[in-house]
Amino acid sequence: MDAAQPPTTPGEQVLAWMQGRGWQPFAFQEDVWQAVAEGRSGMLHATTGSGKTYAVWLGMLDALLRRHRHGRQAEPLRVVWLTPMRALASDTTKALTAPLRDLAPNWTIGLRTGDTASAERARQDRRMPTVLVTTPESLTLMLTRENAREELASVEYVVVDEWHELIGSKRGVQAQLALARLRGFHPGLVAWGLSATLGNLEDAMHVLCGPDPQPGPRLVRGRIDKTLVIDTLIPPDPGKYSWAGHLGARMQMPVVEEIERSGTTLVFTNVRSQAEIWYQLLLEARPGWAGHIALHHGSLDKATREWVEQGLKEGTLRAVVATSSLDLGVDFLPVERVLQVGSAKGVARMMQRAGRSGHAPGRPSRVTLVPTNTMEIVEAAAARWAARTGRVEKRIPPSKPFDVLVQHMVTVALGGGFRADDLYAEVTTAWSYRHLTRAEFDWTLVFCERGGESLAAYPEYHRIVRDEDGVYRVKDKGVAKRHRLGVGTIVSDAAIQVKFLTGANIGTMEEGFIARLKPGDHFFFAGRLLEFVRVRDMAAYVRKATRNKGTVPTWQGSKMALSTELSDAVLEMMQNAARGEFTEPELEAARPMLLTQQRLSEIPTPGTLLVEGYRSREGEHLYIYPFAGRNVHLGLASLLAWRLARERPNTFSISINDYGFELVSAEPFDVEPVTSQRVFSGDDLLHDVLASLNSGELAQRRFREIARVAGLISQGYPGQPKTNRQLQASSALFYEVFRKYDAANLLLTQAENEVLSQELELSRLGETLRRMREKQLVFVPLRHPSPMSLPLMVERFREKLSTETLAARLERILKDAEADNA
Template sequence: MQEPPFPGVTGWLASRGWQAFDFQREVWQAVAEGRSGMLHATTGAGKTYAVWLGMLEELVRRHPPGRSAEPLRVIWLTPMRALAADTAKALTLPMMDLAPAWTLGMRTGDTPSAERARQDRRMPTVLVTTPESLTLMLTRENSRAELTGVEYVVVDEWHELIGSKRGVQAQLALARLRRFNPRLVTWGLSATMGNLEEAMQVLCGPDEDPPPKLVRGRIDKTLTIDTLIPPDPGKYSWAGHLGARMQLPVVQEIEKSSGTTLVFTNVRSQAEIWYQLLLEAKPEWAGEVALHHGSLDKATREWVENGLKQGTLRAVVATSSLDLGVDFLPVERVLQVGSAKGIARMMQRAGRSGHAPGRPSRLTLVPTNTLEILDGAAARRAIRKGLVEKRQSPHKPLDVLVQHIVTVALGGGFVADELYEEVTTAWAYRDLTREEFDWALAFCERGGESLTAYPEYHRIKQDEEGVWRVPDRGTAKRHRLGVGTIVSDAAISIKYMSGVTLGTMEEGFVARLKPGDCFFFAGKLLEFIRVREMAAYVKKATRNKGTVPTWQGAKMAFTSEMSEAILETMQVAAQGDFFEPELEAARPMLQTQARLSKIPTPSTLLVEGFQSREGQHIYIYPFAGRNVHLGLASLIAWRLARDKPNTFSISINDYGFELVSAEPFDVEPVTSLEVFTTRELMADVLASLNSSELSQRRFREIARVAGLVTTGYPGQPKSARQIQASSSLFYEVFRKYDKGNLLLSQADNEVLSQELEISRLAETLRKMQRKKLVFAPLRHPSPMSVPLMVERFREKLTTEQLSQRLDRILRDMEADTGG
């Protein structure tokens, strides 16, 4: 009788009472054929075993297990250190039965030095690691010998990496591994992505042979998106809040759940606030409610993760630190406080509940203001249509290339022609010119035109055989300490006087504290004592009030898909249909908007005009997200003031923007659509913004990735002020004496493409010109305009003053509309 296909892994699954899904068998077949590829399936569908069991079957066939461990054969790349332990556990289970002598190890920033030393003596058969740690392995002199035997690389959560420089770092590392082993097989795992074919090409390279295989994992899994409707939505906030008014409804939802509830927030400060809100409402939940975000100490995060797995926690308030594939079967409910801003993010977070094949997943949106009530209905509409955001790779970032050149020079050296050929097999650098590569090479050799006189920037040197290497041990040490593309403000440890570490906080926040100031962190109210050697010492506060730390990092913006879905939902309301629960709840707000102004729709561009004691206001609603609106508002203000000088105050949110001027201005260029032209767009955008300041800020990050600026040595870190001063000095020197420096061009391009999203800004202008403009003069601020007013008031009013002013605006509005 013929042996069934994949006898080892199917037998292993059967021994556990499991059965393979069709998509898992499809992946196994592709792996058996030596094909790379990408698996796209919902969270909790069984992606890990789909790829791993196919690879394990092939490895056992090629290298029949004996009494000793195989050398390094598989690298499993994870975007987060927190995922490594769970991934390692999942991979170990079948390997213990099918190849018990083989070994598995983890290598991340958290790996103890003793474990690293053991791995240095003998690498495990399977290594779970991060892009940064893999790059560090490539800096080793014997990297080729250590890594030539790698046959498989798996990149987990590829959708999280592809759009960032970390993804480019992974692309370059894969190009290097393919140079070591041309038969390397690469697979990516993804749960939420709109451009699957392109994402697969980015991962596998443009010329993969045999062609890569895209597998879509389809299993019956119910995904429910609903909304926690406020008790009295007609009186709910028409402005931005952190959602505190939903405290009791959230507590009641948690009480109903028999398992653990995950409460997601978008930012760490909001997580700290909601943790306090839950304990304030239910003090008896102390010990059953936990907090999880990236600034907390590793031991605290691990305690929370273990509590989730064991089902001992009633609720966990978290940020994106728990977005990804850590396996939390006991999680029953997911609550999202505030808009998730994107379809993919909402689906990803919903998948944290029912994290197993066949189990239903549910996300309940907790709106923080009345406008957000519509998000749940909009997301359902988008998911039904299959609208999920695309993720695209950055385009040839030269700072990452400069870092990679030094990495390869350390890792055994390179010949320039060969490295250029290798680098251009990475998707991000597929159209890198030889001139650009040679510029990066020369920059690593002598620091460009302006740093030739400084030996510390002569990082690589060519020997007699034409091989480029790093000749200096100090340079090698500095480079290894600076490997990576994650750039954030200098972090200061938060410690009790006893020395116990609670986590880290950005230096900018700590610098504003005075002794005796109180703030919330790690779910505790702390009193600041002093700073010493990059540590802020604190004690438990005796007072009841304190501030909430703010973390830098841009506010998330609406994606195009989310914006379109919300506009479509508003059009349904404009037609008088309120059949969905969210639309019925938002009906009072939408009807007031219709009475005072108009409801925006996909085919109309709403512009509102208003006169107040502050001056003349204009509100424009492109629904393009806050990043685009920042560029748009600055551009429109500059164009309106070009002929007649004027000064505008600007406020933005995801729906639109406000321009207000004490001096009157002519709105005709707006109502005629003339001001939305794309002619001379680039020049006008650069003129309307302080583009040099934006570029200089962006250059700070580029300088650190490219190795021009270091963060110091262990125990001797540099402050954010020192780093900023150093990068600013380089920026000015290059501007004056090295105008052809391509890192300066990269800074300008990144400002336009990432911070201002210039291509999306141009497309938004074109859409605005195609729409029918509806101008609505206002007697009172409309529900759509009030949040924009609040954004501006926040900068100059206390919370109490803001609340009083907002109440007065709403009272006047209700009186005028008979509300």
């Protein structure tokens, strides 16, 4: 088609391209094409593997072709495609290349992440590609360049893939600020978000699209009849009692047999240590699978992860044991089955993982849940019910994180500079900063300019300078270098390389775990049994071990909390059981446990709050079951213990899980404040929560992350990383200095707010107290531990007892209970 012909109608060119490949567009894809042609930003929500990528990409490509000479001449950077994962970035680049090559052969596509080779970066610096696939961190780094406006002003479209993965985190805020900057460069910018698992779509769309975009944004829901199969691998004889992990190893052979009956299978676990355990369990059962099964998690060496991903794409691996490192939309067509070991803890996470199988329109996705205790059998039925009824979790963006704003301010000062009024107007177009006051902005400005009230005497914290034209810039080359090395909001504990004595790299582990090892200790990592030899130059050197026992490495933050949506669904299933309705196969399997709970106590339901009392040689036990998740239960248990001890001095031990918590006191205590529900009052909640916890210690730990994001401390230079201890010491020093000499420091306030909102989930805690007050409280004195109370005992025993002592103690408890009920 030559330039003399009239412009084509929206979608005409890309429709012809699809038809040439024997494809027909879905209605939702054509809806997106039309919206993009109208210049609308928006949000596309559709099931995994249904064609979201081509819906948005072909719409944008079509619009570009109608405006820019049909791809006959090279174009500057027009499209930025943001992804949350490097592996996903590579896969996306391949997907976008095919139509670009056919429809606009002179246009180019590039990939820019932390893994991009320096030679490729240099080529891009000389001439940007027409389409750039990148991550939030790499886009922010591009904004630090002096000529950022010239390089990025041509961008007309931005796509944020897997928006649900970003929106609730500081990475999402980083993306918001980058989008605000790009809109400043190009006011007509069109932005689209893609997601398969979000419960608050309208809110998510407005967070992405900014304030009052004209024309108005469009929410498109992909109505694709894609079969989602959710079933459960029910343990043989779950029994009347079960606790966390109790049934795990017993599921070894059922899992092996499922893999044998299936094609390529993904076995998901929630944490890396569990992935290491299950990889060993599979090899122990089938030694001949060595080389045909693999392990994938974020601590493994990049080359190993890429080998595993390639094996999945080619279908050469029988099974891969993985964590969230393979959650997102990398296209593994050969994958037929997904097994989820243990609870997924959330409906959205379970559906996301299910979508890794049957990753193409028309193919069914199947996830099989593998419970590791009896309550997880009930959870499996609840998760399926919640997915069918659309009860998917919402994602809420952080509000005014000042550490991210500090980082962004220095970024913009590096990237050509800014005037204060202009940047304030721009920043407040980002959703998370829409309520930012000018006083808060000015405090941040002063903090970047001279370190606030307490750091004014230290030049290294004078990061930006105002010139005679009123423009703030970064003048110091050292500040610029440190800032660029520290760009990003992902904060993890200091990692240490794990290497063989030959120098071959295996991966990275937390420094805290390595620090606990002595030469000669054995541990499993990357699917191998290793012997620790020594640490030298920030590397842990190991050799292959021959002994068959090892310690499984434990990573920080390993326990996720049950979501509200899934908790409520579990209570719905429990109510069915209380009525004698065991219609789901999972409830039938859990019937012995549920009937034992009913005989010894009561079954919790949505309308009741179960409280159990028990007396043992240890003292008085109180069990309360709000079903609010472990984070809320930690805050609740601490709060109630403090309130009870305030009325009558006492000391309590605490144990928690996702369903409830235990308070234990050596001294008797009055349960009337609990049974009357007086102790569940929402009055003075903030004061009481702060008084009941070591909130100062929690805030100091949280401040360490904030200080890193805000650029107060750095993790060192390449080849010269700082140790965990150095980082802790630096952040602790800043924390104390600010508390003593700069009490109004907004970073301190942020640390306290993040502890309350994220670690203790204060708003959810308050809502849980309200719901507890509104329920009918059922108090049951126990003669023996109930099936729901025993797991809480086990959680506490594990802190004190060896595995052998714990097993003997549990055997005695269960024998006594059975004898009394015989």
